[in-house]
Amino acid sequence: MSDYLSIRRGAIATVLAVSMASPAFAGGKTLACYQQVHQPAVYKTVHQQVVVRPGGVVHETIPARYGTITEQVLIEPERVIARTIPAVTRTVHQKVLVRAKSVGWEWRHVHGVKTLCKVVHPAKYATQAQTVVVQSARTVHERIPARYGHRTRTVVVEPARTIARQVPPVIKTVARTVEVRPASAGWVQVSGKKRCN
Secondary structure (H helix, E strand, C coil): CHHHHHHHHHHHHHHHHHHHHCHHHCCCCCCCEEEEEEECCEEEEEEEEEEEECCEEEEEEECCEEEEEEEEEEEECCEEEEEEECCEEEEEEEEEEEECCEEEEEEEEECCEEEEEEEEECCEEEEEEEEEEEECCEEEEEEECCEEEEEEEEEEEECCEEEEEEECCEEEEEEEEEEEECCEEEEEEECCCHHHC
């Protein structure tokens, strides 16, 4: 049906073009009248979703976490040392016999006359200082306990790792105007012979 209308419109347009171009046909009897009509294009707004950014997998590196710990460390081990204790002495004073009691003979002058006399020589004593050992020297073994200290050091609490994260696509709705029907022009017959006069 549309093909028929198109052919008919084409024929009418040809006839009208020839009639208007040829002065010989002017002033003849009117059989039918046609008017040219224009139909504007028809548009509508459609909404469409478009991908602004595609989705995918993102690999993210998480750095390692560190911490500090305090631990006891040996500074100096236990040991045994030998220590010499000197002797303890003191000075004592004692009376000693220097010369024993004795009887002897000696010359004396008695009334101006030299006389041999028997005499007694008493014992002779003297005070003598002497150092005595109160406690002998000795060697003792002394145990020195170990010495400890504290040391702080950095340790890895959680090592670095890489994780894969799914990133969804970013979709946006955009509006655009589309042509529903294009603009057209054609000829329509005017009804009634009076309209042609």
